[in-house]
Amino acid sequence: MPTQENLIPLSGWRRKLYIIIYEADTRAGRIFDMALIIAILLSVACVMLESVSSIRQQYGTLLTVLDWTFTILFTIEYTLRLVCVHKPLRYVKSFFGVIDLLSILPLYLGLFIPESRFLADIRILRLLRMFRILKLSRHLGEAAQLRRALLASRRKITVFLVTVILLVIVLGTLMYVIEGPEHGFTSIPISIYWAIVTLTTVGFGDITPKTPLGQALASLVMITGYGIIAVPTGIVSAEIARSVPDPVSSDNRSATRLCPHCFSEGHDWDAQYCKHCGGQLPRPAKGEVS
């Protein structure tokens, strides 16, 4: 949806900020991205260490300070990201916009519900940008190929999953009636949980059948699970064998381009306008690129 506004290029400090924050073609942009990756990794490590009770008791105050420092930095970054684009709401609603917001919310939320502050770890998902930032365009291309293969087989996988879900409900119900609460199958939902644990060959062993009939049915479930794992594998194998690598992705220079209007990726390195929304793509001047 190309609008008049989209055609007006960003200018002044907002344009410079945009190129630093969203693109990775200039020296400043690369430094920013590297610093961001390191900050994300450090802050996730902080949250993890804080969850270990022995470490929390010793370094609790330090870790809390670090947590807040990182969260405030990320909050500033989020604000800057909002400021330097035409339509901030589009960024907020984009995939990475949601993840960026989820990365800073937990600590603020933690003021009210203490446990929820650990959810800040979800900011690790911000690293998904890494492939683009590090110009790993061939990885991006093969990731796109995998995604296409999975998309092409989504209906077969849906059919398979629906079958599996119906199956575990029936099997869980049968096991509940056969084994009963006295052998750990305390309710139908628990029995369905057991059926999933067994059918997927995970087998925790926290609940196990005790009666001969229950063990016979469990054996059937296990052999079924062992057999039907072949189905999704077969589906995906066939799709991947059929698919071809993404030709676009072979060009390394296109990896870091991002539309500031609709936040879509995959633009050619010499594109001037977004192929999805028609908005102008900002480009660092020749001198800025290193």
Added chain:
Amino acid sequence: MPTQENLIPLSGWRRKLYIIIYEADTRAGRIFDMALIIAILLSVACVMLESVSSIRQQYGTLLTVLDWTFTILFTIEYTLRLVCVHKPLRYVKSFFGVIDLLSILPLYLGLFIPESRFLADIRILRLLRMFRILKLSRHLGEAAQLRRALLASRRKITVFLVTVILLVIVLGTLMYVIEGPEHGFTSIPISIYWAIVTLTTVGFGDITPKTPLGQALASLVMITGYGIIAVPTGIVSAEIARSVPDPVSSDNRSATRLCPHCFSEGHDWDAQYCKHCGGQLPRPAKGEVS
């Protein structure tokens, strides 16, 4: 087997009822189907909640009333399904006829054997009709493709399963002799159950080998199981790669057609007679279709 009777079309209220209950082309038919799906989901949720002892103690009476309400509704529906077809017995013996009957029996049976009322959950299988009702014809087509791939490899899978069964009997016997009752391998059937748990890589851990020789044999079983899981996967992968999507299924309009005489599916949208039994296919009048 086309008979004279099959050629007489259903008429009057029975024809209208048939189109509402069995087909999904008219507005009334779609409303009926949607109501049915919701009723099934609600009733299954009821049975599940009832199995949780804490909920049963608090809402036991309410849930029992709901259970009976749903069962009586499904009984009425079952009777109507019998009434509006030429040959009720064929419906009773068809796949969905059996499931529909199994959906209402448990509660009546529960009057004599209390535990069996939970089997009412099996009615979740009625949702298998969902794909047809929701006109998910492409899903149906790919489901048919999967089914064909599995059918084409059924002999290889039979050979594989027979081999696996003979293998677990031999392995179970060996483990029983090696480990013996004092290490949990209390009988050959239990040892066979252990062999299945291990070979399928489920590994509950309720029974584990304790002697060095037993652990060595178990290691062998595990590596074998790890290796032979490749066989069914390879079989199914090769078949799916070979198969092509079902061309018939690409026509969305044919998804909901069902023969009232032999209950077969997959008729073309403009077919007038069943391609399997020659009986006439009922068709809503132009005005009825929406």
Added chain:
Amino acid sequence: MPTQENLIPLSGWRRKLYIIIYEADTRAGRIFDMALIIAILLSVACVMLESVSSIRQQYGTLLTVLDWTFTILFTIEYTLRLVCVHKPLRYVKSFFGVIDLLSILPLYLGLFIPESRFLADIRILRLLRMFRILKLSRHLGEAAQLRRALLASRRKITVFLVTVILLVIVLGTLMYVIEGPEHGFTSIPISIYWAIVTLTTVGFGDITPKTPLGQALASLVMITGYGIIAVPTGIVSAEIARSVPDPVSSDNRSATRLCPHCFSEGHDWDAQYCKHCGGQLPRPAKGEVS
């Protein structure tokens, strides 16, 4: 190696006996084979039931009598099989000759080592003849196809297994040094057993890492195991996709033919001489075939 002797056809009662015992073309042969399958299944069921202590206490004497009856019957059958072929030693050394012998030995051996009598269950492997006896020639053909695919990939699988074995030895040693006897890793062999349990994704849970370093290494092992399961599957999938069904097996009539000299299978229905050893193949007279 065709010898003069091979060319002399079996004659008289030995020929008749041979056709009854080894072939399944005549009515008597089919009855014999069916009786044999039933006897094997019953005797295996007997041994299994005997291993259940509660049943053994109640029906011990009956089951012992049945065990001995079946073993004596199988001993007579084994003697007859020896008698009606030219070169009994070749039968003794053939695959099924070994299994037939292993089926009767355990009970006699049980007179000295009581526990070993349960090994009689190994006679279930005699059912591998079933496919041939029941003229399931298409199953035989696809079994042959599977076997060829596995044979064609045997070198890749050997390389894979050697890699896995070296890997589990190294991983087991590392875990023993990291976790040590106080966390259940009592010796290197036990740690290797743990590494196999983990790498194959069985995961009994009888031994689990307790130290952070051990859990980190275990995580690595699990992700490796999850990843390398793809290798055998990929190998076998590729081979099966490449292979074609066995053309010979399409002829149903050839399924039951067996050379009395070298005990090879897979002869054409109209063959007069064994294609492997040149010996004459016995053929029931036209009148005998039903």
Added chain:
Amino acid sequence: MPTQENLIPLSGWRRKLYIIIYEADTRAGRIFDMALIIAILLSVACVMLESVSSIRQQYGTLLTVLDWTFTILFTIEYTLRLVCVHKPLRYVKSFFGVIDLLSILPLYLGLFIPESRFLADIRILRLLRMFRILKLSRHLGEAAQLRRALLASRRKITVFLVTVILLVIVLGTLMYVIEGPEHGFTSIPISIYWAIVTLTTVGFGDITPKTPLGQALASLVMITGYGIIAVPTGIVSAEIARSVPDPVSSDNRSATRLCPHCFSEGHDWDAQYCKHCGGQLPRPAKGEVS
């Protein structure tokens, strides 16, 4: 990088030693290699037995003596390997050079840190030379094919592994917040360990979810893990199906040739100079080859 020195052939006793130790074409070379394989297997067996406490108590002194004997022998062998090549440092830094060193270090290190002496078991990796020594050139060829297939899919596998790692961090954090320390999820790292155990379908059962919400999320994790195992399998299957066997490897005579300068393998049987570094390949005289 061919240098003048490389072109000077080894001579005298160093040349003879080189042919015995590094090549397997002469009788002396084969005897040396066989003795080495046996010594490695025996010494690994020694270390394993020593780790079993009951055996250590009884035969501790004997095993310690054997350990030191083998380690001194391997130290001498390592010195000889250094002596008879032009550039010892290149050998030290080559793959097998590192493993050879790791094979003798643990026992010397064990004088200071007792537990570390068990790491001597890592010398089992020296058997990786086996395929070359035993002239299993077809195995080498198919191993090379597998390696190429894995290399060709390394980017897809990287993308997959990064996704899995991000996923387990997010899932582990969620489970920590949902279940908490009172149900065994004592910290985020432990919860991530649990997520790996579950996603890879290992399922030890040492930590299991107890709350309904936790079990629901666990079910989701298990079905996801069950589904995404299809991805690496599909990737590898497709690559193996695409790849062709290594043509070079079909020549059996080339299997044992090794460059004394850069320690690369895969030279043709009649090559006179290394195709990688240009150094001269030593060749036993006609009379020496058997």
